[in-house]
Amino acid sequence: MISDRHAWTRPELETVAPGVHRLPLPLPNDSLRAVNVYALAPEGGDGDLTLVDGGWAIDESRDVLARLLAGIGAEVGDIRRFLVTHVHRDHYSQAIALRRAHGARVALGAGEAESLETVRGRDTGLQAQVVGLERAGAPELAGEIRAWLAAEEAPPVDDFADPDEWLTDGQELRAGGRALVARETPGHTRGHLVFVDETVADGPMLYAGDHVLPHITPSIGFEPAAKPGALIRYLSSLAALRAEPDRLLLPAHGPVAPSVHERVDELIAHHDQRLAEIATAAEKGLPTAAEIAGALRWTRREHRLEDMETFNRMLAVLETDAHLEVLAAQGRVTRTSGDDGVVLNVPA
Known part of the structure; x- marks a missing residue:
């Protein structure tokens, strides 16, 4: 049974605005449960069907996509273009698979190029994270991740081919009869994009990908070619969106929400509180990120670190x-x- 909080994950078509449809696609065995892709289809059907994000390249996702598209009188083969917010498999891989099958074009932020190259080099996307754990003073946890990676199959290289088009900040796009603008919002990944839809008749909307989520705090810098400074970039990206006019929030995970500003304010407040907690832990003499993480509580359920997967x-x-x-x-x-490469943190 799906709780009210997760009602958005039901594989049911939702029309957000004329010609804009939310299609929740399944993510089996993933705590996120589903990913929203948005179908932009002009009324009257001129064949210009665009999807914002693509879903995960698995049979179950493709079957649900086909069924939901039928609800707007379309087929998978009608998709002309994918505008993908970032390179994670639940957003990118099905777009590439459907390009192979039907010839749709795929567009992705230029900042994701290095991560794509890393994945195609047979990196499962966690080698940078293993190194990060060692530097954070968590060698045992790094060993657990290494063992898990050794047992995992590498991702299919074909699912992480280059896009047909690299998008840049401020680029203007036409999609499904609508005028969009790509905005670079690094943080979740370095090349993450959101798409601003200022179609006057429907009011301003934001296809937010994983940058702004209504129920959860997006992970930061979780990408194959991770680099330092991810949270610095993320907070700057949030501030940039907050400085723009408010918009309807169309997230990749979670229900459509009425205000980007409201959720951005909540996310900034969350990180401010976290910064204060971590600064206090450092003042108490906990020098490594691993030790500090062990002193904090996690998720809305207030889990201890050792009780988490x-x-x-x-x-x-x-x-x-x-x-x-x-x-x-x-x-x-x-x-x-230190001499062992572990980063030590002390109050300034």
Whole structure:
């Protein structure tokens, strides 16, 4: 039974505005449950069917996509273009698979090029995270991730081919009879894009990908070619959106929400609180990101780090380290590397 909080994951078509349809596609065995793709289809059907994001390249997702598209009188083969917010498999891989099958064009942010190259080099996308865990003082957790990776199959290289078009910040697009603008919003990944839809008749909307989510805090810098400073970039991206006019929020995970500004304010407040908690832990003499993460509570259920699954413990430690990078940039902590490469954090 799906709770009210997860009602959005039901594989049911939702029309957000004339010619804009939310299609939740399944993510089996993933805590996110589903990913929203948005079909932009001009009324009257001129054949210009565009999808914002593509879903995960699995049979179950493709079957649901076909059924939901039938609800607007379309077929999978009618898709002319995918505008993909970022390179994660649940957004990108099905777009590439359907391009192979039907010839649709795929567009992606130019900042994702290095991550695509990394995946095609047979990196499952977590090697940078393993190194990050070691630097954060979590060698045992890094070993657990290494063992898990050794047992996993590498992702199909064909699902991570280059797009047909690399998009840049401010680029104007026509999609499904609508005028969109691509905005670079690095943080979740370095090349993450959102798409602003200012179609006057329907009011302003934002196809937000994983940048702004209504129920959860997006993970930061979780990408194959991860680089330092992810949370610094993310907070700057949030501030840039907050400075623009408010818009209807069309997220990749979660229900459509009435205000981008409201959720951005909540996300900024969350990170401010986290920064304060982590600064306090450093003042108490906990020097590494791993030790500090172990002293915090996680998720809305207030889990202890040791009670979480391996994957989520990895995210927690790395996000603690990302917050410490912000504190260092603010001059609140000093970060130094020991002889073993572990980064130590002390109050400035």
